[in-house]
Each structure stands twice: as C-alpha cells, then as structure tokens.
Amino acid sequence: MQQFWEFFSFADANIRYVTLGSVLLAGSSAVVGCFTLLRKRALVGDAVAHSVLPGVCLAFILSGTKNPLILLLGAFITGWISLIVIDYITSRSRIKEDTAIGLVLSVFFGIGILLLTSIQHSGNAAQSGLDKFLFGKAASLVGEDLIVFGIVAVLLLFTTILFYKELMLLCFDQAFARTIGFPVRALELLLTTLTVLAVVVGIQAVGVVLMAAMLITPAAAARFWTENLKVMLVLAALMGAFSGITGAFVSYTAPAMPTGPWIVLIISMIAILSFAFAPKRGWVARLMRQRRNRALILEENLLKLLFQLGELKQDFETSRSLSDLLERRSIPKRQAIHGLKKLKQQGYVKKKKKRWILTIEGEKRGRRVVRLHRLWELYLTQYLHLASDHVHEDAETIEHIITPELEKRLMEELNYPELDPHSARIP
Amino acid sequence: MNAFWIILTGSLVATCCSLLGCYLILRRMAMVGDAISHAVLPGIVIAFLVTGSRDSMPMLIGAGLLGVITTFLIEFFHRYARVQADASIGVTFTWLFAIGIILISVFAGQVDLDQDCVLYGEIAYVPLDLWITEGNLNYGPRTVWTLGFVTLLIILFITIGYKELFLTTFDPAFAAAIGFSTSLWYYLLMTAVSLTTVASFESVGAILVVAFLVAPPATAYLLTDNFKVMLILSVMLGILASAAGYFLAVWMDGSIAGAIATVAGIEFTLVFLFSPTKGQLLRRRQVAPARQPEEALA
Amino acid sequence: MIVQVDNPVVEVHDLTVSYDRKPVLWDIDLTLPAGALVGVIGPNGAGKSTLIKAMMDLLPTSSGYVRIFNEPIKQVHKRISYVPQRESVDWDFPASVFDVVLMGRYGNLGLFRGPRKADKDAAMEALEKVNMQSFANRQISQLSGGQQQRVFLARALAQNADVYFMDEPFAGVDIATETAIIELLRQMRAQGKTVIVVHHDLQSAADYFDWVVLLNMRLVASGPTEKVLTQELLEQTYGGKLTVLSKVGDLLRKQEFPARETKV
Numbered sequence: 001m002q003q004f005w006e007f008f009s010f011a012d013a014n015i016r017y018v019t020l021g022s023v024l025l026a027g028s029s030a031v032v033g034c035f036t037l038l039r040k041r042a043l044v045g046d047a048v049a050h051s052v053l054p055g056v057c058l059a060f061i062l063s064g065t066k067n068p069l070i071l072l073l074g075a076f077i078t079g080w081i082s083l084i085v086i087d088y089i090t091s092r093s094r095i096k097e098d099t100a101i102g103l104v105l106s107v108f109f110g111i112g113i114l115l116l117t118s119i120q121h122s123g124n125a126a127q128s129g130l131d132k133f134l135f136g137k138a139a140s141l142v143g144e145d146l147i148v149f150g151i152v153a154v155l156l157l158f159t160t161i162l163f164y165k166e167l168m169l170l171c172f173d174q175a176f177a178r179t180i181g182f183p184v185r186a187l188e189l190l191l192t193t194l195t196v197l198a199v200v201v202g203i204q205a206v207g208v209v210l211m212a213a214m215l216i217t218p219a220a221a222a223r224f225w226t227e228n229l230k231v232m233l234v235l236a237a238l239m240g241a242f243s244g245i246t247g248a249f250v251s252y253t254a255p256a257m258p259t260g261p262w263i264v265l266i267i268s269m270i271a272i273l274s275f276a277f278a279p280k281r282g283w284v285a286r287l288m289r290q291r292r293n294r295a296l297i298l299e300e301n302l303l304k305l306l307f308q309l310g311e312l313k314q315d316f317e318t319s320r321s322l323s324d325l326l327e328r329r330s331i332p333k334r335q336a337i338h339g340l341k342k343l344k345q346q347g348y349v350k351k352k353k354k355r356w357i358l359t360i361e362g363e364k365r366g367r368r369v370v371r372l373h374r375l376w377e378l379y380l381t382q383y384l385h386l387a388s389d390h391v392h393e394d395a396e397t398i399e400h401i402i403t404p405e406l407e408k409r410l411m412e413e414l415n416y417p418e419l420d421p422h423s424a425r426i427p
Numbered sequence: 428m429n430a431f432w433i434i435l436t437g438s439l440v441a442t443c444c445s446l447l448g449c450y451l452i453l454r455r456m457a458m459v460g461d462a463i464s465h466a467v468l469p470g471i472v473i474a475f476l477v478t479g480s481r482d483s484m485p486m487l488i489g490a491g492l493l494g495v496i497t498t499f500l501i502e503f504f505h506r507y508a509r510v511q512a513d514a515s516i517g518v519t520f521t522w523l524f525a526i527g528i529i530l531i532s533v534f535a536g537q538v539d540l541d542q543d544c545v546l547y548g549e550i551a552y553v554p555l556d557l558w559i560t561e562g563n564l565n566y567g568p569r570t571v572w573t574l575g576f577v578t579l580l581i582i583l584f585i586t587i588g589y590k591e592l593f594l595t596t597f598d599p600a601f602a603a604a605i606g607f608s609t610s611l612w613y614y615l616l617m618t619a620v621s622l623t624t625v626a627s628f629e630s631v632g633a634i635l636v637v638a639f640l641v642a643p644p645a646t647a648y649l650l651t652d653n654f655k656v657m658l659i660l661s662v663m664l665g666i667l668a669s670a671a672g673y674f675l676a677v678w679m680d681g682s683i684a685g686a687i688a689t690v691a692g693i694e695f696t697l698v699f700l701f702s703p704t705k706g707q708l709l710r711r712r713q714v715a716p717a718r719q720p721e722e723a724l725a
Numbered sequence: 726m727i728v729q730v731d732n733p734v735v736e737v738h739d740l741t742v743s744y745d746r747k748p749v750l751w752d753i754d755l756t757l758p759a760g761a762l763v764g765v766i767g768p769n770g771a772g773k774s775t776l777i778k779a780m781m782d783l784l785p786t787s788s789g790y791v792r793i794f795n796e797p798i799k800q801v802h803k804r805i806s807y808v809p810q811r812e813s814v815d816w817d818f819p820a821s822v823f824d825v826v827l828m829g830r831y832g833n834l835g836l837f838r839g840p841r842k843a844d845k846d847a848a849m850e851a852l853e854k855v856n857m858q859s860f861a862n863r864q865i866s867q868l869s870g871g872q873q874q875r876v877f878l879a880r881a882l883a884q885n886a887d888v889y890f891m892d893e894p895f896a897g898v899d900i901a902t903e904t905a906i907i908e909l910l911r912q913m914r915a916q917g918k919t920v921i922v923v924h925h926d927l928q929s930a931a932d933y934f935d936w937v938v939l940l941n942m943r944l945v946a947s948g949p950t951e952k953v954l955t956q957e958l959l960e961q962t963y964g965g966k967l968t969v970l971s972k973v974g975d976l977l978r979k980q981e982f983p984a985r986e987t988k989v
Contacts, residue, residue, distance in 0.1 A: 042513040043458050050634070092707060093699065094817040094866075095452075099645050102457035103695065106638035110688020113547045113635070118681035135528065135542060209546070209634065210528075213521035220514040257532050258542065261525035268522035275508040283508045289981050383967055384943040385727055386752055390739055393788065394752055397985055401976050409969055453818060590831050590839065597818050598828070600809045604781045605832035605884065606802030652864035654819045 003253045014142065015252060021141040022244035024153040025205045026214060026263065029198040030240030031160050031233050033215035034222065036195055038171040038229075042216045043098075044086065047105040048199045049211030051082030053112025056133055056203075057119060066129065068148040072200055079196040082108055109208075136207030136260030138244075139251035145204065152201045156194060160233075167191060168229055205247055207260035213267060214240060221271035224278035243267040293400075298331070298339040300369045300400050303348060305329055306358045307366030311427070316363055319355035367427045373399040374420035374427075375410050381421045382414065388421035432554040432568050434670050437687055439574040440627040441665025443581040444639035445647075447620050449658055450585075452644050453596050457637075458513075459498065462520035463617065464624040464636040466497035468527025468545060471628055475538050476530075487573070487625055494621020495614065497523065524633070547684040548632035570629060577626040584619055585658075588612065593654065631684040638688035639665060646695045649705045664694055726958055728948035730758040734888055734919045735780060740789035741985075742772070742779045747978035748787065748942075749775050751970060755938065755947045762914050763921045764934035764950075768963050771941040773923045774810070777890045780921075781807060787984030793888060803832055806886035808877045810893050816865050822876050823861040826852055829883030844883075851883035854909060871902035878906060889913065889920045896925070907933055930954065942966055 010016045036045055052075035059074025060066065082104050089100040116134075119127045132140055141149065160167065169177040170187045178184045195215070202214050222235035247263035276283050305325050310316035326336060340356055343349045348362035358366060376395040380386045402410070411417075420426055451460045470493030474486040497519060504515040531540055543549075558566040566572065585592060595602045595612045603609050624636045631639065647661035672687030679686065700708050733756035740753040750772040757763055765773045778784045780791050782798040793801050806829070829851065830844040840848075852858045855875040860868070868876065874894055881889055895903050910920050910933075924930055930937060930950070937953040939945040939962040946953045946962075977984065 037511065037514055040511065040513060042511070042517050046458075046461075046517065089699065093649060093705060095645055095648065096455050098455050098457040099452040099641055102452075102461050102637055102641040103645050103692075105461070106635060106641060107688055107692030107695070110635055110638050110685045110692065113685030114676070114679060114681040114689050115685075116681075117547070117685060118679045121680045134546065210521050210525055212517055213525070216514050216517035217521065220510055220518055223511075256535075258528060261528040261532075264521050264525035265529060268518060268525065271518055272522070275504060275510060281509065286981055290983075293980060293982050379969065380752065383970070384752060385945070386754060390752065390754055393739065393985065394741070397983065398973060401973065401980060401982055403976070406969060406972055406976075409972075413969060453815070587837055590828075590834065591836070593820075593824075594828050594831055597820060597825075598809065598814045600778075600783060600813060601807055601828065601880075603783050604802070604805060604807035604890070606799075607831070648819065652819045652866060653821065654824070657819050 004249075007249050007252050015248075017146050018139055018141050018252065019245055019248045021146045021150055022138045022205050022248040022263075023241040024150055024244075025202050026218075026240035026244030026247070026267075027237040028153040028156040029202040029211075029214040030218035030222075030236040031157060032191075032194045032198040033217075033219040034229070034233050034236050035160075035167050035171055035191055036215060037219040037223070039191070042219075043101055043212070044083065045195055045199065045215035046212035047082055047086060047101045047108075048079045048196055049203070049208050049215075050105045050112070051108035052076075052079045052196075052199060052203060053133065053208050054078050054108055054115055055112075056130065057112055057115035060127065060130060061115065061119065068145045072148065072152070075200045075203070076196055078108065079199055080192070083192050083196065112208075132207070132258075133203050134207050134209055135258030136203065136205050136210070136247070136263070137251060138205045138248045138259040138263075139255065141204055149201045149204055152197060156197050156201070159190075159194060163187070163190060164230075205244065205259060206263050207258065210260045210264045213264040217264070217267045217271045218243075221267070221274040224274040224281045239267060239270050243270070295339075295342070297397075297400050298335060299343055299348075300365070301329070301331065302336065302339050302343060303358070303362055303366035304369040304373070304399075306349065306356065307363060307370055310358065310363070311370070316358060319350075319352045319357035321355050325356075369399050371427050372402050372407065374424060375407070375414065375417070376402070377420050377422070378414055378417055378426075379410055391421060429554045430673060432571060433550055433683060434673050436550055436553045436568070436571055436574060436630050437669030437673065437683070438666040439571065439578050440630055440636075441639055441643065441669050441687075442662050443574075443578045443623045444627065444636060445643040445661035445665040446581055446585055446658055447616070447623055448640040448644035449647070449654075449661055450592060450596055450616055451620070451640060452648065457641050458516055459501065459617075460620055460624075460640045461637045462501065462516045463494045463497050463620050464633050464640070465520040466523035467491070467494045467621060467625050467628065468524050468633055469493065469530060471625060472527055472530040472534070472538060472540065475540065476534060487577070487622060490625040490628075491618065491621040493523075494624060495618050497621075498614070498617045544629070544632065546632045547635055547682045548628070548630045550630040550683045553630060574626050574630070577622055581619055581623060584615070588615065592616065631687070635684045635688050638691050642688070642691035642695050643668065646691075646698045649695075649698050649702045665691070668694060726946040726948055726953055726955075727755065727944060728952070729756045732759070733757055734759045734794065735921070736792040736795070737776075737780065738789050738791070740776075740779060740791065741787040742775050742784055743787045743977070743984050745978055746981055746984070747974040748984055749974075750779070750940075751943045753789070753944050755944055757919065757921065757938075757947075758936060759919055760914060760917045761919055761936040762910055762934045763919070763936045763938060764924045764930050765921060765938045765940060766924055766927065766930055766962070767940035767945075769925075771962075773925075773940055774892050776938075776940060777892060777921060777923060781805060781890055804887040806881040806884045806889050808881045808889065808891040808894055811870065811873050811877065811896070813892075816868070816873060818865065820865055821861070822852070822857060822863050822865060822868070823848060825865060825876050826861075826879045826883050829880040832884060847885070848879075848883045851879040854882055855879045856905065869899075871898040874898050874902060874906070878909065882909075887918055889918060891920065891922045893923050893925065895929075927954075927959070942970060 007015055036042055055074035055078030056071050059071050063070045086100045086104050089095050090097045166187050174184060199211050202211050206214050218236040218240040221239055222232045225235055226232050243263045243266040246266045247259040250257055250262040251259040279285050305328055309320050344351055348359055350357050350359055373395045376398045377391040380391040381388055417426055451457050467490045470490030474489040478485050500519050501515050504510040505512050531538055553568050553570045556569050558569040558572060591607055591612050595607060595609045599609045627636050643661040643664040646664050647657045650660055651657050668687050668691040672690040673683055676683040676686035700706055735757040737753050737755045741748050742750040767773050779786055826848040827840050830840055830847060852861055855878050857875050894906055913920055931954050934950050937950045938947045939953060939958055941962050946958045
C-alpha cells in the first residue's frame with residue numbers, strides 16, 4: 001500500500017517520467033490500432049511486432065551500442081520489410097494472407113531469437129538489457145530512451161489527428177476514397193508506417209511478444225462503447241494509457257516482473273468486461289434485451305387472452321379466473337401469475353377476488369395486440385400467399401413488434417380491412 | 428550422440444506440426460494455430476504447478492484441453508459477443524499468453540520454466556533429461572518418447588480421418604450435405620493441434636511452434652498440387668530444417684529452435700523464388716487451361 | 726399460384742430462415758414433385774441459395790421443417806447430393822480432378838475405409854458423363870470455369886443420389902458447357918431423379934425446367950413452368966421487396982426478437 005502511494009503521488013521525478021512514457025506509448029499504439037482494426041488487418045500488427053526483433057538485434061550487432069535511435073531505426077526497417085514481404089507473398093503466389101502472416105511472424109522472430117541468443121552467448125557486456133525488448137520493461141524508460149520514444153509517440157498522435165479524415169475514409173470505404181481522388185496508395189503507406197512506428201515505440205514498455213495486444217485489444221474494447229470513430233479513438237487511447245500506468249506501477253514495485261504481460265492482462269480485462277457489459281453492444285445487454293422481449297411477449301399474450309375472452313362472450317366487464325386463461329392457452333402457471341402481477345402494477349389489469357379483469361388501458365392494449373395479429377395474418381395470406389391455416393404461428397410473434405407507423409402502413413396496403421383470413425373481425 | 432537426439436527431437440516436432448499445418452493453411456486458419464500455441468501456456472504452467480513434473484500425461488491432457496477451450500473462446504467472442512473475427516483471435520491469445528507469463532514470474536520458485544524457455548524452448552537440454560528405469564536401463568531422452576507418442580497419434584489421426592479431413596477442408600458445405608459433421612472434424616483437428624503444441628512446447632517454445640506449423644506446409648504448397656505429396660514434402664522439409672538448423676545454431680552459438688525457424692524461412696524463400704512451377708524467378712509459363720473438347724459434348 | 730403435390734420428394738413446411746435474426750426467407754411452404762427439373766428463380770438477394778441450403782439442413786432455421794422422402798434430412802443424407810456455387814471453394818487446393826470426383830463416394834464409405842475399386846470406377850464413369858475423362862489427373866487449379874463446373878457435377882453424379890441440389894450451375898460457364906449440363910440434367914430426370922437448380926436467367930428458364938419456384942424473400946409461386954412463368958407472377962417476383970416485410974425484418978433484428986415465440 002505504501003508503495004502504491006509512493007508511486008501515485010508522483011513525487012519522484014523518475015516515476016513521473018516512467019509513467020508519462022508508458023502512457024504515451026500505450027496510448028499512441030491504441031490510437032493507431034483503431035485504424036488497423038477497422039481495416040480488418042488486426043493480426044498484421046502481430047507480425048510487425050514479432051518482426052522488429054531481428055532489426056533490434058542487427059542494429060546492435062552492426063553498431064555495437066544500445067543507442068535508442070539506432071535500435072529504433074533497425075526495428076523500423078525490419079518491421080517495414082515484414083509488411084512488404086506479407087503483401088508480396090499474398091499478391092504474387094497462391095499463399096493466403098493468414099499463412100503469410102504466420103510465416104513472416106514466426107520466421108522473423110526465429111531469426112531474431114537466433115541473433116539475440118548468439119549475441120548473449122558472445123560475452124559482449126554491452127548486450128545486457130536487449131532481452132527487455134521481449135517482454136518489455138517500463139521502468140527502464142529513462143533519460144535518452146524516454147526522450148526518443150516520447151517524441152515518436154507524440155509525432156504519431158499528431159500525424160493521426162492531422163490525417164484523421166483521410167484515414168477514416170480509407171478504413172470505411174477504400175473504393176470510394178479512390179474515386180473521389182484520394183491518394184489511397186499513399187494513405188496505405190502512411191497507415192503502414194504509423195503501425196510500424198507504433199509497434200517500434202511500444203515494444204519498450206510491452207515487448208515484442210505481446211505488442212499485438214496493444215494494437216488490437218484497446219481498439220476492440222473501445223468499439224463496444226461507441227459508434228463514433230472520434231470517441232472510439234479517445235476511448236482506446238484512455239484504455240491504453242490506463243493499462244500503461246499499471247505497467248509502470250508493476251515495473252516500479254516488482255522489478256523482476258516483466259511489465260508487458262501485466263499491461264496486456266489489464267487491457268484484456270477491460271476488453272472482456274467491455275464485450276460483456278458494454279451498453280447496447282455488450283453480451284449482457286443483449287441477453288437483457290432478449291429477457292425483456294420474453295417478458296413483453298408474456299404480458300401482451302395475457303392481455304390478448306383476456307381481451308379474446310371478453311370478445312368471445314361480448315363482455316369485458318366480467319372478471320376471469322386464472323384457469324379460464326390457461327384453458328385457452330397453455331402458459332406455465334407460475335409465469336402467468338408473475339406476468340399478471342406485473343400487469344397489475346402497470347395498471348393494465350385489476351384483481352378482484354382472485355379473478356382478473358382488464359382496465360380500460362389494458363383493454364385498449366389487448367385490442368391492439370389482437371388487431372395486429374389479425375392484420376398480420378391477413379397480410380401473410382394476401383402478400384405471401386400463405387394458406388390461412390399456416391399464418392397463425394408467425395403472427396404470434398409479429399403482433400408484438402409492429403410499430404404504429406407500420407400498423408398504418410399495413411392498414412393502407414390491406415385497404416382498411418374488416419375481417420381476418422379466419423373471418424374474425426379485426427377490432 | 429547429443430546432436431542425434433536433438434535432431435531427432437526437432438524432426439519429431441517438425442513431423443507432427445507439418446502434417447497438421449497442411450490442414451491449417453488450407454483452411455486459412457494459420458493464425459488460429461498461432462493463437463492455440465500461445466494460449467496453451469497457462470495450461471502448461473498450471474499443470475506444472477499441480478503435478479510438479481514436466482512431461483506427464485496430465486500436462487498433455489490439461490494443456491491440450493486449454494487449447495480446445497481457446498478455440499471455443501475465439502468462437503464465443505466472435506459469435507455471441509460479436510467481436511470482429513481477427514480481433515477475437517488477437518485478444519484471446521495475447522490475454523492467455525500474458526496470464527501464462529505472469530504465472531511463471533509469480534511462481535518462479537516452484538516452476539521449472541522460465542521466459543526464455545517459453546520463447547524458444549530448451550531443445551539443447553533434451554538429451555539431459557533421460558528416462559532411466561529402476562533396473563538402470565537407459566531408454567534415451569524422455570521428451571523423445573513423449574513426442575514420438577504424439578507423432579504416432581497424429582499420424583494415426585490423419586490416416587483414419589484422411590477422407591473426412593480432406594473433404595471438410597476442401598468443401599465443408601458439400602461435406603455437410605452428404606452427412607459429415609464439419610464441426611466434429613474441426614474440433615478434432617484443433618485438439619490435435621493443441622496436443623502437438625503442448626508436446627512441442629518444451630523443445631521449441633510457444634512461438635516457434637508456429638514456424639513449424641506454417642513454414643514447411645507453405646513451402647510444400649508451392650511445390651506440388653497433390654495433397655498427399657504436400658503432406659510428405661512438408662514433413663521432409665521440416666526434418667531438413669531441423670538438421671540444418673542444428674548445425675547453424677552450433678555455428679552461430681545461438682538458439683537451436685530459432686535457427687530451425689530461420690532455415691525453414693530460407694527454404695520457403697528459395698522455393699518462393701525458384702520453384703519450377705510457381706517460383707517468382709524461374710516460373711515456366713503456367714499450363715494454360717487447355718481448350719475443352721467442347722464439340723464432342725454438343 | 727402455389728401448387729402442392731401429393732407424395733412430394735421435398736416438403737418444406739413453414740420455413741423461416743434468418744441471418745442475424747432478420748428473416749431472409751419468410752414462411753416458405755412448398756412441395757416438389759418427384760422426377761422433375763425444378764428451377765428456383767428470383768432476383769439477387771431473394772434467398773435462392775439460402776432456400777436450398779436450408780432444405781439440406783446446412784443452415785439453422787428459425788421455424789419450420791423440411792422433409793425429403795418424408796423423412797428428416799439426417800436419415801436421408803445418402804440420397805441427397807449438392808453442387809455448391811463454384812466460387813465457394815478454393816480452386817488452388819492441391820487436388821486432382823479425380824480426387825474431387827471421388828469425394829462424391831465418401832458419404833457411403835464410413836470411417837476407416839478408403840475408396841474401393843468400385844468407387845473409383847464410379848468416379849471415372851461420372852467423369853465420362855461430363856466428358857472430362859481425359860482430365861482425370863489434371864490439377865483443379867488448371868481448370869477453366871466451365872470445367873470446374875463439370876467437375877462439381879461429376880462429383881454429384883458419382884454419388885448416385887436421388888435428389889440433387891445445384892447452386893447456380895450455369896453461372897459463368899460457356900455455352901457448350903451449359904448445353905452439356907442441361908442435357909445431363911434431362912437424362913437424370915429420365916432416370917427418375919429430382920433436380921433442384923438455382924437459376925438466374927429468365928430467358929432459358931421456360932426451356933429448361935418443368936417446375937418453377939419463384940422467390941423473393943417469400944414464396945411468390947411454385948408450380949408447373951407454364952402456369953408459373955406468367956407476366957403477372959414475374960412482376961410480383963421482380964417488382965422489388967415488400968417494404969412492410971423488410972421493415973418488420975429490420976425490427977426483429979434491431980430488437981433481437983425471436984422469429985418464433987417458442988425459440989427465444
């Protein structure tokens with residue numbers, strides 16, 4: 001706990017830098033990730049991330065130093081090459097994209113590992129710390145590294161904002177972008193460059209192995225909360241930044257711990273919670289909607305039953321017992337009681353001596369359901385040429401969903417009918 | 428002798444991975460293979476913590492199960508939570524892999540696994556872990572036996588289910604129409620992939636398994652138009668890469684698994700450029716679709 | 726104009742098929758006679774392929790059922806064959822023409838068993854019927870569109886089924902292949918097989934089929950060709966979608982409403 005306060009008071013300048021760095025790195029890759037996700041090329045980021053490893057190692061071998069600029073340049077070059085190779089393989093042979101991605105990813109990474117282990121065994125003292133590029137180490141973001149990586153991250157964010165409109169169109173409708181004269185090819189190159197840059201700066205904090213998550217996961221999570229791209233970018237950046245802070249904290253409190261997995265774990269939990277609980281698009285929201293539908297169907301069916309009983313006997317004043325209702329239609333008893341109670345709360349039915357009767361509003365609503373049922377049956381026989389004994393089941397559902405506008409439309413198309421296909425009056 | 432055991436281990440890994448990889452790349456599921464190979468990690472660590480040993484049956488089964496659960500999860504996110512298909516793969520495997528790495532770091536003391544092993548395996552140590560019976564009989568490295576067993580299982584699987592796998596891979600709709608269960612064979616295949624990645628994990632790590640799964644089949648795919656030949660060729664290419672990779676690693680004093688992946692990549696590059704029928708440089712004019720003897724039909 | 730027949734080969738009862746809860750086919754009710762060449766006709770997006778896929782139980786249905794020879798599909802897989810759309814498979818697949826045709830025999834083999842000599846004979850015979858015997862060892866990646874279609878047809882023939890479902894077999898093939906295919910279909914009819922063909926060309930439909938199903942999200946007509954291919958019915962089919970129907974479909978999807986109360 002004490003460490004927690006120590007860290008989050010940001011009293012130590014070092015902590016401030018590390019946090020700022022992590023936030024920038026995670027946030028900028030999340031923003032770029034949104035575009036790659038929307039272009040349906042999320043997994044390409046994975047290939048790039050793995051492919052920067054040989055670049056880092058080669059840059060080190062050739063230069064003999066761990067100058068961040070040089071390592072960054074090496075990473076950038078091999079990351080770029082990997083994308084070109086994927087495109088070249090898929091366009092020039094019958095190898096499909098997923099295979100090309102898997103191939104490039106694993107082979108480049110294999111080369112990287114071979115070089116890295118070779119360097120490690122060479123006894124070169126300067127090499128220690130290269131392996132932090134594998135799983136990331138936020139706390140090592142200090143001094144020169146921080147300045148270089150930070151500048152690149154800011155540049156990245158700035159470019160994205162500058163080309164926002166163009167990138168959006170590229171992701172949304174490439175063909176259209178081309179017809180209105182956008183330089184689509186150049187924009188693709190721009191997005192590719194941004195992706196590679198995002199990976200290159202992100203690896204310091206997250207590492208090459210899990211870098212793909214920083215591109216994909218915040219974007220996928222943010223997608224669940226909004227339909228607006230701008231909002232999505234901001235949300236993704238915030239989620240990425242939050243996980244970045246966590247990574248910095250872990251790196252500070254447990255120096256032996258690699259930070260990448262923690263950052264990824266946090267962002268994944270955010271994403272999974274989003275998949276489950278986001279309003280509207282989330283899984284639970286959809287389950288709830290289905291539950292509400294079930295409740296609606298039950299209630300309207302009960303109203304319909306009461307109305308039909310009244311219609312049958314030409315008498316809406318008498319109350320009906322539960323068994324009267326269940327005789328006409330088999331509804332599980334407990335459900336029926338529950339539904340009736342709810343209708344009573346809403347003021348659609350009244351209860352008199354264990355018997356039920358429709359209120360005026362209830363009668364109105366019951367009548368509407370019956371009416372829609374019969375209208376739909378008529379529509380099916382007239383427009384879909386269904387036999388009259390085949391239409392009931394379909395109408396049982398549709399009666400619950402027709403809106404007043406559609407109802408009007410139906411009336412017009414059916415020419416204000418009086419009778420349904422079974423010659424029952426349409427109330 | 429060590430060289431022999433190492434190359435044999437590499438060859439066994441290459442054999443089962445290449446065989447299954449042929450199906451994966453033709454089904455356009457190479458990245459699902461990648462996802463499974465990452466996602467079995469937490470299963471391996473947990474099995475390790477529970478049983479306290481490396482190559483035991485429970486580990487194969489437990490971690491293999493997690494691989495199948497991964498495919499379920501990917502399906503679930505995609506179908507029920509409506510996550511875009513590629514994102515669903517990306518989120519699932521990075522998440523599970525991160526959990527695995529964290530478990531390893533937290534239980535560093537109890538688990539005889541480290542991050543390096545996860546990345547590129549410890550094929551060099553295979554000859555050290557010998558299976559010696561109470562009667563002091565030396566049966567050779569334990570890993571070789573496990574891998575041999577899994578390889579046999581895989582060969583048996585694709586022999587028995589040859590026509591089912593072939594048909595459901597080529598034309599799932601037709602397969603379903605004549606009464607084959609496409610999802611049954613899909614999940615059997617995924618189980619086989621999981622089992623293979625778990626068995627190979629110790630030797631080549633979680634990431635380089637993908638090189639074995641994808642590179643030799645992709646290379647073979649550029650060399651032949653016959654599926655059986657593709658299966659055999661990819662196994663041969665895999666074995667060749669294992670042998671050549673070993674010597675490359677010795678020469679460079681680096682990771683053997685990394686070197687094998689490098690050689691597999693070189694094989695692919697050479698074939699991609701010089702394949703007699705499909706190479707970029709030596710490509711003969713493709714046999715043009717011959718004119719049909721249409722007259723005879725009229 | 727919906728003609729129902731006695732002792733139908735295919736009986737579709739109250740079938741609704743939805744994608745993402747939005748029905749693409751509404752309440753299809755039809756029966757098809759034995760030994761007929763049936764054309765399924767309608768505009769793009771009318772649900773033609775969906776209908777035959779649902780008939781073979783390849784898609785989940787929202788309501789209704791299908792009987793073939795008065796049995797559920799699961800019992801009669803061996804008597805059904807299917808010619809999918811040509812584009813539905815990857816023609817770069819490493820297989821020879823003969824390999825693909827032999828797949829038609831797989832359904833009868835059971836686990837463990839590979840194709841026997843008799844199966845190979847049957848496959849070769851099927852190839853001869855489509856006049857592709859000289860291509861048996863050719864790789865499928867080297868075939869032209871018409872040849873691909875013939876290979877698919879040969880695969881179905883090799884199966885020796887009783888009901889054939891074909892999805893756009895005439896799409897993108899040369900005239901010679903089209904003539905050859907229709908000739909084959911007529912021979913099959915003569916042998917008492919039932920062939921159900923998704924077709925998009927109205928011109929040739931009257932000539933090819935003796936039973937026509939007109940479809941546009943709902944069944945417009947089903948009956949003998951001369952009774953169904955009338956100006957009025959065609960106008961109904963091609964005269965655009967029913968607005969109310971599409972709107973209700975959209976509502977079902979948006980509200981995530983079940984297509985049937987019992988299937989919540």
